[in-house]
Amino acid sequence: PLFTAFQGMDAFFHAAEGYIANVTTPLSEIYSLESIRLLSTNLHKAVVDGNDLEARTKVAWASTLSGMVIATSSCISQHSLEHAMSAYYPTLPHGAGLIALSLAYFSHFVYDVPERYIKMAEVMTGKKVTDPNEFIHALAAMLTRCRVDSIKLSDYGIKSSDLPHFVTNATETMGKLFEYDPQKLTKEEKLDIYCKSF
Numbered sequence: 001p002l003f004t005a006f007q008g009m010d011a012f013f014h015a016a017e018g019y020i021a022n023v024t025t026p027l028s029e030i031y032s033l034e035s036i037r038l039l040s041t042n043l044h045k046a047v048v049d050g051n052d053l054e055a056r057t058k059v060a061w062a063s064t065l066s067g068m069v070i071a072t073s074s075c076i077s078q079h080s081l082e083h084a085m086s087a088y089y090p091t092l093p094h095g096a097g098l099i100a101l102s103l104a105y106f107s108h109f110v111y112d113v114p115e116r117y118i119k120m121a122e123v124m125t126g127k128k129v130t131d132p133n134e135f136i137h138a139l140a141a142m143l144t145r146c147r148v149d150s151i152k153l154s155d156y157g158i159k160s161s162d163l164p165h166f167v168t169n170a171t172e173t174m175g176k177l178f179e180y181d182p183q184k185l186t187k188e189e190k191l192d193i194y195c196k197s198f
Helices: 002-020 026-048 053-072 077-088 094-108 114-125 133-145 160-173 175-180 187-197
Strands: none
Touching: 002 026, 002 053, 002 077, 002 094, 002 114, 026 053, 026 114, 026 133, 077 094, 077 160, 077 175, 077 187, 094 133, 094 187, 114 133, 160 175, 160 187
């Protein structure tokens, strides 16, 4: 169940990152929103009951769509920030690292592309949304339903003294993805995301 949640949320973040990227395309937007919709309504079912083949099939299709998002848009710096952590702590599952970063990370860009946050929230909730922060609330609720809402970086032995090294590693090894963010992150903002996720 835990790895179902990790992998499913990784697929979710592929779609969400690709949707707010500054290189998004009309085609990637279709893939992103459908993947986000399917995962937000089915992933928790697959986590709770691994024998729910209908839910797992929808999650698998959503994951495929998220791969198509990467091919037609791009992941952005959430993935850079996470891969830096797993580089230093290889026992940290990629999905767990993304989950730990997610609320602080996505909160950072709420007002840079509010219309995109509103649209993601609408497909997640099935309701009309006017506040872009509803996406953050919907994401937090999804993490709770998938039983991964309490994950913190410190759970995996990461120390606060590691965080500045992560900033350097993320920027030097996967710096290209930062160029696709809705707004450029400063060194201090990158560190702040890590600190809020610790």
